[in-house]
Structures are given as C-alpha cells and as structure tokens.
Amino acid sequence: MMTRGRAVRIELASIIALLALWYALTAWLVPFFGTTMAIFFPTPDKIAAAFGRDFLSTAGLLTIGQTLWRFILGFALSVVLGVGAGLVLGAYPLLYRGFDPFIGFFRSLPGATLIPALTLLLGLGDTSKIALIVSAAVWPILINTVDGARAVDPTMRETAAAYQIRRGQAMWRILLPAAAPSIVVGMRVAVSVGLVVTIISELVGASNGIGGYLVDAQASFALPRLWAALLLLSLLGYGLNMLFSAAEHRWLAWHRGARSFQE
Template sequence: MASGKQMTASPIARRAGLVLLEVLIPVVLVATWWFTTRHSTSRYFPPLSKITTSFHDMWVFSHFWSDAVPSLGRLFLGLSIAVVIGIVVGLVLGLTPLLSDALAPILEFLRATPGVALLPAAFLLLGVGPTMQVSLIAFGSVWPVLLNTVDGVRGIDPVVEDVARSYHIGFADRMLRIVLPAASPQIMVGIRMALSIGVTVIIFTEMIGATNGIGYQILQAQRSYAVADMWSGIIMLGVVGYLLNLAFLGVDRVVLHWHRRMHAAVR
C-alpha cells in the first residue's frame, strides 16, 4: 500500500514542482528587473515602475478596446482562413500523392516567400486597412497548416485505409472518422506554428499600414519618444502571445484527448 501511495503522489509532486518553477522564474526575473532599474535615469531604459504605470494607463483602460481587440480580431480572422484553406487543400494533396508531387515546387516557392515581403504588393492591390492585414496573415500562416496536414494524411497506415475500403465505408465517413482524426496531431502542430507566424505578421502590418492596433501604438510611442509607452506596448504583446498560447494548449487538450488516452493505454 505504501508503494502504491508513493506512485500516486509522485506525479502530483512533480506537477506541483513544475508549476512552482513556472511561477517562480518569472517572479524572480521581474523582481530583478524592478530592483536593477528602480534608480535608472536612462531615457531608453526607464524604471519598471514607470513602465507598469504606463501599461496600466494605456492597456487596462484607454487602448485595450481601440487597439488590442482589433488586433486580435484581425489575427483570428486571418488564422481561421488559413486553417480552413490549409486543412482542405492539405487533405486533397495528401490523398493524391501524384498531384502533391506535381505541385511541390510551387508550394515550396510560395512557402519560402515571407508574408511580410508581399506588403508592398498588398498595398497596391488591397490598399491600407484590415483587408490587407487579414490577407497577409492568411497567406503567411497557411503553409505550416497545409504542409503538416499533407504529412499527417500521408502518415496514415495504408492497412487502415484498406480495411475501411473493404468495409465499404463512405468517403465522408472515412474523412471524418479516420483521416482527420489520424492527421489531427500533425494538424495541431501546424496550427500552433501558424499562430506564431500570424502574431508576427499582424504586428508588422500594423506598424507599416494601419491606424490602430498594438503594433501601431508601439510605433507611435517610439516616434514620439514615449519610451515607457513603447515598452508597455511590447509587454502587452508578450502578454497577448502568452495568453494565446495558453488558449491553444487548452484547445489542443480537448481536440487530442483521445490521442493522449491512447498513448497512455499503450504505455
């Protein structure tokens, strides 16, 4: 019984220790930043106390709804378009290797072209505004989803597909019950990569061609030498990225709960 209790408590203790480290390290870093800059007179590295005051004034009240919310809205819209296109096209290419091999050079060429490199052309074709930003987010984010979907579909055991055909399972049921679930771990990896790319693209486009957004406010603060406001915008961007990652991990646990249970059962 004692050994059973020890085996039960050990994973809980490890998890508690991991959570403690995850909380302790940021606290130590912030405390170090606070005390090392508390007497700073540098124009470019103001005290953290001044930055936190600016963060409270800018992002807790005045600029959250006018800048942070529009940035997140454009990001989610562009990512949604990228995910839908990436999964649909990835399924088609994964199920037709001949077509995938024929289009491979074109896909690699487009994938190697950064979305932000198309910004001048996007200005000419779409103008300045949300349409241009959402389009560039979708273009830059679609490739990891598409290519990971192709890899996930191609990685399905051929025996599984042969059994499905032998039982005369329809195409739609095969897609929903076999292909998509089997490829979903790879697809979720691609979506996580697309999320980081989307954040980069939206901030860049807001700095170049926007009238609001987190990136726009960071650039405006830099141009007006409001250094504390600039740093508070950068911190806001980090907070948004961290919360988006937490939200994605929650979605990932829900979508792939069957995958983790299966691997736990095998172990």
C-alpha cells in the same frame, strides 16, 4: 515527477526574479551611464503605469480587440484553407507531387516581403492585413496536415476502399482523425507566426491596433509606452499559447487514450 503546482511556483518565482533584476538595473545601474540610458530603459513602475493607463481603459481594450480580431480571423482562415487543402493533397499522391514544388516555393517567402504587393492589390485596410496573416500562417498547418494524412496506416486506406467508403467520407472519418496530432502541431506554430505577422501588418499603414500604438509611441518618443506595448505582446503570446495548450489537451484526449490502450 514535477507537479503542476510546483511548476507554477517556479514560473512565478522566475518572473519575480526577472522583475527584480530589471528594477535593479534600471533604478541603480543605468543612471550611472547617463540620462540617455535611463530614458531608453524606464523602471518597471513607469512601464506598469503606462500599461494600466493605455491598455486597461476602454480605448486600450479596443486597441487590443482590433489586433485580436485580425489575428483570429486570419488564423481561422489559415486553419480552414490549410486543413482542407492538406487533406486533399494527402489523399491524392499525384496531386501532391504536382503542387509540392509550388508549396516549397511560396512557403519559403518571408511574410513581410508580401506587404508591398498585398498593399497594392488590396489597399491599406484590414483585407490586406488578414491576407498577409493567412499567407504566413497557412503553411505550417498545410504541411503538417499533408504529412499527417500521408502517414495514415495503409491498412486503414485499404479497409475504406474495401467497404467502398467515398473519398469525402474517408477524409472526414479516417484522414482527419489520423492527421489530427500533426494538424495541432502545425496550428501551434501558426499561432506564433500569425501573431507576429499581425503586428508587422499593423506597423505598415495602420492607425489602430497594437502595431499602430507602437508606431505612435515611437513617433512621440514615449519609451514607457513602447515597453508597455512589448509587455502586452509578451502577455498575449503567452496567453494564446496557454489557451491553445489547454484546447490541445482537450482535443487530443482520445488520441492519448488510444495510444495508452495500444501500449
């Protein structure tokens, strides 16, 4: 079994190898194909310089904070709406059957296609951007919550009915814990979806945030800045995934213990 330390060393080695390959291609091979290729694919040191200059300053941290604020607020609203509605639909089968066609219809719509409608309804401010994030990130949470709630052992439902536990208490004490592993899976998917849609929302009519920075870098043909923004997005995605994995390990510790006890 691979230890955590060895896994970290392998990950670091792969990152170093990728940087070395990138530097070799940009510093030695790309110039042979002309200056145009060298402009489009700057060397890692130029990208690092642009990254440090634009994102490790006060203005850069403010840019990152604007994007993270929109993402966190949209993700939080998605969790509240997705988990709440999912538990209700999972607790009432007839209600689920009534709403299932609408869920299947709206979740199949790509989030970016809602930009014109939301912009017309809510304007170009943060409200439309957060609404777009919610419209994309809520579905994996909602669907996984419904699936987890519907998969609850019937014996638990019958026991709750026998003890005359109210529906609200049953949702909180029975359905929510039982559906927690499925909910966390949906939240993990929603993190990736939410970050992508956050950047997409900022590319349209935004003058700030990482999306606005990308538009400005493209307009000024500043390729090192463009690659620096892409690097930042990769680091943000990786960091959010690591944070969520750590939180998931803590949240579901009781679930793993229960499974170990049953086995």
